[in-house]
Amino acid sequence: MTSEPFRFPKFFVTVPSPCPYLPGRFERKLFTELTGENAAAFHDFLARVGFRRSQRIAYRPACEACSACLSVRIPVAEYVFTRRDRRILRRNADLAVETITPAKATPEHYQLLMRYLRARHADGEMTEMSYPEYRNMVENSPISTELLVYRSRTGDERPLLAATITDPMADGLSMVYSFYEPTAARRSLGRFMILDHIRRAQARGLNHVYLGYWVEDSPKMAYKAEFRPLEVLIGQEWRRFAERERPKGEECEGQDESESRTQRAS
Numbered sequence: 001m002t003s004e005p006f007r008f009p010k011f012f013v014t015v016p017s018p019c020p021y022l023p024g025r026f027e028r029k030l031f032t033e034l035t036g037e038n039a040a041a042f043h044d045f046l047a048r049v050g051f052r053r054s055q056r057i058a059y060r061p062a063c064e065a066c067s068a069c070l071s072v073r074i075p076v077a078e079y080v081f082t083r084r085d086r087r088i089l090r091r092n093a094d095l096a097v098e099t100i101t102p103a104k105a106t107p108e109h110y111q112l113l114m115r116y117l118r119a120r121h122a123d124g125e126m127t128e129m130s131y132p133e134y135r136n137m138v139e140n141s142p143i144s145t146e147l148l149v150y151r152s153r154t155g156d157e158r159p160l161l162a163a164t165i166t167d168p169m170a171d172g173l174s175m176v177y178s179f180y181e182p183t184a185a186r187r188s189l190g191r192f193m194i195l196d197h198i199r200r201a202q203a204r205g206l207n208h209v210y211l212g213y214w215v216e217d218s219p220k221m222a223y224k225a226e227f228r229p230l231e232v233l234i235g236q237e238w239r240r241f242a243e244r245e246r247p248k249g250e251e252c253e254g255q256d257e258s259e260s261r262t263q264r265a266s
Contacts, residue, residue: 009032009033009042010032010033011030011031011032012030012031012032013028013029013030013031013062014028014029014031015028016028016064019063020124021068021069021215021217021218021220021221022068022215022217022218025063025066026063027061027063027069028061028062028063028064029059029060029061029062030059030060030061030062031057031058031059031060032046032057032058032059033056033057033058034053034056034057034058034142034143035056035142039142039143040142040143040144041170042058043058043142043143043167043169044169044170044171046058046060047167047169047174047210048171049233049236050071050233052174052176052212052213053141053143053167053174053176054137054176055136055137055140055141056140056141056142061213068215068216068217069213069214069215070213070214070215070232070233070234071210071212071213071214071232071233072210072211072212072213072214072224072225072230072231072232072233072241073172073208073209073210073211073230073231073233073238074194074198074208074209074211074227074229074230074231075207075208075229075231076172076198076201076202076206076207076208076209077202077207078229079198079202079227079229081195085191085195088187088188088191088192088195089192089195091186091187091188091192092150092187092189092192094152094153094154095150095151095152095153095161095162096150096151096152096153096158097148097149097150097151097196098148098149098151099146099147099148099149100146100147100148100149101144101145101146101147102139102141102144102145102146103138103139103141103145103146103147103165104138104139104147105131105134105135105137105138105139105147107131108160109134109138109147109149109160109163110131110134110135112160112161112162112163112179112180112181113129113134113163113179114127114129115181115182115183116179116180116181116182117129117179119182119183120182137165137177138165141167143167144168145165145166145167145176146165146166146167146168147163147164147165147166148163148164148166148193148196149162149163150162150163150180150189150193150196159181160181161180161181161184161187161189162178162179162180162181162189162192162193163178163179163180164176164177164178164193164197165177165178166197168204169206169210171206171207171208172201172206172207172208172209172210173197173200173201173204173206173208173209173210174209174210175193175194175197175209175210175211175212178190178193180193190223191223191226194209194211194227197209208231211224211227212224214232225241228241229241
């Protein structure tokens, strides 16, 4: 508890913009600012009801007549590493991980991000991100955000291969944004970082790894549904993603490229 008086937060809605996942449709976001001594607790509460953090802003989709963007999280105590997972973990066993708290940007990280974006998201707005904008994305956080940096242990230069901006929460780890060396495809670094976060959450005695939003008809998000068990937020209730069951939203007009755009715009 703190002595700071309670102030009911103000929420705002963005104007519609083209949806990056469902062609011909539009998205809006509901957002509020994370400020004050209670920012971490407020962030935790909002994350459990489907919000994501971008710098000092928490947001969630608020599309008209649409709920195709679904929040998903992994219940780590029940997660069983598959044969594929174990292969990926072995393949990356030569990586050393440094946790930077509070998260701090460097030109080296920025250069890796630019290589990643130009290779994997060449048509996205983030390819135009400047170094000051990147530093703001990493460091402008009202909570105790971590930057996990993955380097090769081999060689004198110990090359940087991947990084993740991560928000520790009372009940889990929220993966805010991840990027990696695009020429190291054999390592499956995107999946590896999620597996590493599962192990870290288990070691900390936390319950979940939050993966952000999933849209069934978006190929860019298909990888999230590969992690089982998986929980999906439907309304205000977290439900198990069943093997042959579509977690129903509503038909949509119209996030993480949308998340990426929010990172830059905030």
